[in-house]
Amino acid sequence: MCHSQAPSSFVVDPATQQLIERAHNLNIDLVWDRGPLCEYAHKGQGGAAGLCCFRCQMGPCTLGGATGKNRGACGATADVIAARDLVRRIAGGAASHAEHARAAAKTLKGVADGTITDYDIKDHAKLHALYTGLGCTGMNEALAVAEATLNDLGRDEGTPAWLNYKANSERKQTWAGLGILPTGAGAEISEAMHRTTMGVDGDMVHLATDALKLGLVDGYCGMHPATNIQDVLFGTPSVKFAKAGLTVIDRNKINLVITGHEPILSEKIVDAVEEYNSSHSLKINVVGMCCTGNETLMRKGVNPAGSMLQQELAIVTGAVEAMVADVQCIVPNVQRVAEKFHTKIITTNPHAKIAGVPPENHIEFKTEQAGAIARQIVQIAADNYSNRAASRVTIPAVPPRDIVAGFSVEQIVGALTPLNPGNPLKPLIDNIVANNIRGIVGIVGCVTPRDTYGYRHVTLTKRLLEQNILVVGTGCWAHVAGQYGFLTADPAYPHVGAGLKAVLSAIAQANNLPALPACLHMGSCVDNCRIEDVLNAVAGYLNVKISQLPVAASAPEFITEKAVAIGTWAVDLGLFTHIGGQPYISGSSNLVGVLTDAVEGLTGGKFYVETDPEKAAETIINKVNEKRLALGLSI
Ligand code: SF4
Ligand code: SF4
Structure with a gap:
């Protein structure tokens, strides 16, 4: 990892730390060890600055400090x-x-x-x-x-x-x-x-x-x-109670991990596991990772084991019989790690193979035969249990966190309805107007190996909650949030400001629940669209533009191209959109200027780039306050 900003005592989840150590003791390299390969990134040069072009065979052309050139061979600036x-x-x-x-x-x-x-x-x-x-x-x-x-x-x-x-x-x-x-x-x-x-x-x-x-x-x-x-x-998600963290992997069961993004196969695998368990005494424990994990948590209450960065660590437990991958964010190195254990990586998408996975473990998924294929995969996991070496199993003695998830728009409205059955949005709006809820921030996106695991997500989330900002989120943020405790329904509401705490308590009480989680888990990365539905409803209610609302978006640990696309959509919507690093364009100050400044005059939204979550929190809170004042609301 390069240049962690986190204090040395910062830990999201001790199980993650212990499994990283276990991997290193076994000479297994992890995503943190291999990258980022940032020699040039630190110098702000070359590809990291957006100054390397490979678009044609006259190049490659590298501009800027690395070469002193200001145009490529074709003249491109x-x-x-x-x-x-x-x-x-x-x-x-x-x-x-x-x-x-x-x-x-x-x-x-x-x-x-x-x-x-x-x-x-x-x-x-x-x-x-x-x-x-x-x-x-x-x-x-x-x-x-x-x-x-x-x-x-x-x-x-x-x-x-x-x-x-x-x-x-x-x-x-x-x-x-x-x-x-x-x-x-x-x-x-x-x-x-x-x-x-x-x-x-x-x-x-x-x-x-x-x-x-x-x-x-x-x-x-x-x-x-x-x-x-x-x-x-x-099914549209509704409240689900589950447990989160790598230690949902159970040494006393057959463990099957589903990972990737599209729940079409994993929905069927969960059904097939249920069917298997109904007739076997040694049960299968299906757990989710990445956004597939978020999808199956939201709709089926499947325990989430972790984020994209933790895929290798799940295998390092030595207790995973099969890891089933669909598409996106599956680090190819899972196969190398799996080869050190008995774990079978099973790829399923015709467009997504991983080198080293034996041909018999590429089981192409076809929706026409979904049930049969899911049962075949489940049986492979079950059969592989006999190959597990008990002596190589390491599951840290860290209990997984109790979490509450499943906050679709329908579920949020459902939770507000007992407070005002005729107009469920009113209690939310009234509390925003009264400054019990200062604003709403969607924290979304990936986890980065550029910093101590989860540091940016946790720090930013904490600072916003302290200032009575309601945090909703998706993607790998949700895994970190779950592991840290932000999705636990704790009546003490740690880290939550008094105004927001009172609102969350009142909603919980109206629904006969002891508490709500501090943050609302709204799903996977594609579920970010649910946040737009909320914004449209609130903006419509107040008869203002989305860009006028005291809201913001943030992807403090973004890594994927998908996150850049989502961020651009958020700017289109008119949102102040924080990202935790330059998306490889810093070599063009003019382009940076367009995206972080000029675009605001066009869509009402803009990008804001900051790696330090403390500074980002301060800026986002100031922005929310600015928008409140412009609407005539107190701060
Ligand atoms: S800058 Fe122009 S000449 Fe150089 S690689 Fe790119 S397209 Fe080709
Ligand atoms: S949040 Fe980012 S890293 Fe995580 S699964 Fe989604 S796209 Fe992949």
Whole structure:
């Protein structure tokens, strides 16, 4: 790890520390040991600054301090090189979410036309709402919603039906005025790749507007359809009680880890485990990691074992019989670690193989045979138990945390309803106006190996809670938050300011619960779209723009291209958007200026870059206060 900012005493989760030590004792290298490879990053040069271009064979061209050059061979400036690369990374993130949406929509389509029989519709009310909201016609609602979604992915004219449905009218007008309304995912991502090849778009500002457009592709061709269709197929999340942390892995059971992002397979694996357990005395313990872990926690209450950074550590326990991977954020090194133990890595997606995984352990998932494939995988885990060496099992004696999750918008409204059945949003708004809730911040995204595990997430969350800012969150933040205790329903509400504590206590009491967690876990990365639904409701209630609300977004430990795409969508929405590091563009001060300043005049939102969570907290709190004052609210 390079340059940790955390005090040496800072620990999110002692089990993580102990398993890191265990790995090192076994000469197993982990993500913290291998990277970041930051020699040049520290000097602010080369690729880390967005100044290396590989777009054609006249290069590679490296500008800036490393070479003293200010133009590439073709004449491209630092501004153009950095902007092109940023556009490509946002396109990569948007593509990830668009493919997630495609998988969900194709499953729904198969259910609707009868070619897929292993799934059914779980939330008919939501299906009907989507059908109406998307302006669908025809007798078969599921088929119409699936086709509208697939049409959006393939659309090359007009705006996505999902954008028309989910974005508020003020935003749509603003985006239309800026000329950034997208067509469909395929066309926009393809065009982004085209315009960023050598000799096409050589205007940084023009490229930056494409970045904003791709943020909308991410939101409305990716996150919204993926999340909502999954709700239709698997149920809209409601409150779930579970345990969090690596020590949910149980030495007395067969352990099966599900990891990745798309819950289509993992939903079936959880069912197959239940079926297996009903007829076997030695039970299977299925636990989740990464965003697949968040998805199965939110809908099925599956215990989350940890974040993207902890995947290798789960295997280091020596007690994992199988780790089943779908797509995204699965570190390929899991196979190298698995080879030191008996663990089988099972890859399942036709587009996502890992070198070293034996061919028989690449079990391609097909929705038409979902149940049978899930049962096959579960049996592999069960059969592998006999290969476990008891002497190599190390599960730290650190109890997992009790957590509460499952806060979909519907669940939040449901929890507020007993306070005001006729107008459930009113208690929330009244408390914001009265400054019991100073504001709302969504902390989202990944975990970084650039700092002590979870330091930025925990520090920022703590500081915001202390100032009565309601923290909602998703992604790997939620794993860290769960392991640290922010998702535990503790009536003492540690770290929570008095005003927010009173509000959370009142909601808990109205729902006959001893307490609510300090922070609300809203799901996986694609579930960030749920936060927009909340913002639209609050902005609509107060009749103001989202950019006027005392709210902000933060990804203090972002690492993935998806996080850059989500952040850009947040800026499109008008949010003050904190990110915990330069997204490899620092070599272009002009591009940095556009994204951290000028863009505010266009969308009302902007990026704010800060690695230090203490400083970030201070700035975010000041921003929230500024917005309160502008609305005439006290601070
Ligand atoms: S596109 Fe231009 S800057 Fe990039 S490698 Fe080719 S010549 Fe160099
Ligand atoms: S939060 Fe980031 S690292 Fe974690 S699973 Fe999602 S995209 Fe991957």
